[in-house]
């Protein structure tokens with residue numbers, strides 16, 4: 001295996017992803033009702049919402065569809081905000097439950113578009129701790145507090161106790177190959193919107209987006225970028241801060257240990273196992289927190305060594321690593337994603353605090369409603 005194979009996300013091995021023919025580069029000037037900058041899960045959700053309204057849409061990405069975190073993440077589809085529901089409820093109020101319900105509806109929507117072989121309704125397990133290590137009593141208490149809060153709000157939850165440890169099982173959650181999700185969305189939308197890869201926005205302003213070869217003139221610009229949003233739009237510096245998250249994948253392991261996506265140690269560490277037995281493992285950011293406040297997306301020895309040991313614990317046996325990668329995400333001060341005007345006719349959204357697979361599309365819908373209907377954004381977003 002070459003070094004470049006090692007640093008490629010293992011999700012790209014999926015035949016639908018590796019066989020993606022790509023989208024044309026945008027050449028020259030054009031006009032549209034709306035221009036969407038960034039074709040990750042959130043930007044594609046915005047495109048879908050816009051074309052459903054009958055609008056003429058141009059979407060551009062600096063690289064391949066989901067070149068960023070949207071194609072390089074853990075593939076967890078977890079209901080709710082990045083902050084556990086009981087904590088979010090205490091700080092944001094009842095809108096935290098609204099967000100939880102909106103994210104669960106987003107799983108249904110994705111499953112409807114992509115099918116149950118891409119969006120797998122397995123549920124998820126939150127562990128107090130990580131497998132084969134002593135349980136942290138505070139983490140266990142937090143699991144119990146979350147369980148109580150979910151029950152009180154009518155959200156399905158069960159106790160989990162098994163070979164992985166102790167915690168809670170959330171039956172409504174799901175898992176996916178994130179690159180497969182994004183490519184599937186782009187393929188479904190390509191005949192309905194003008195989508196372009198390898199087309200960076202080098203200037204964004206009222207009524208126009210500049211690319212290296214021309215200008216896109218439009219009534220509304222939606223900037224759907226999570227990590228590095230404050231670099232694309234310096235107006236958001238101080239509101240969104242970029243961090244790196246890292247992962248690895250193993251070759252198939254013999255034990256079928258993970259029935260669904262599993263996360264533990266306060267949600268910092270996570271793993272899922274695919275049908276071939278490969279594990280996809282991430283986490284450890286909190287243990288290297290200062291190093292990980294960076295816009296670099298190169299894996300590092302410190303985090304990757306931690307992930308090696310984590311992979312062994314999740315697998316319950318020795319593992320062989322086949323790929324290592326990282327990507328950028330955006331964090332915000334109070335845990336609420338940003339969805340706001342940054343200029344006349346320019347709305348930016350991002351800053352999902354490491355959990356944007358579902359919150360991103362929910363925020364995209366809010367951005368479309370803000371731009372087209374002047375609907376105030378919900379309280380779980382920062383306007």
Ligand SMILES: Cc1cc2nc3c(=O)[nH]c(=O)nc-3n(C[C@H](O)[C@H](O)[C@H](O)COP(=O)(O)OP(=O)(O)OC[C@H]3O[C@@H](n4cnc5c(N)ncnc54)[C@H](O)[C@@H]3O)c2cc1C
Pocket residue numbers: 037038039040041042043060061062063064065066067068069070071072073074075076077078199200201202224225226227232244245246247282326327328329350352353354355356357358359360
């Ligand atoms: C290792 C890792 C694990 C994660 N695990 C999970 C998980 O299991 N579950 C979960 O919910 N979330 C997870 N996340 C977070 C999640 O991946 C992100 O929050 C989400 O993918 C954000 O999607 P997005 O479409 O909003 O933004 P992005 O994925 O950042 O997409 C933005 C797109 O904009 C493009 N772009 C940027 N600048 C420009 C420009 N100037 N011009 C044109 N295009 C541009 C980029 O190429 C990119 O394709 C994880 C993230 C990482 C890195």
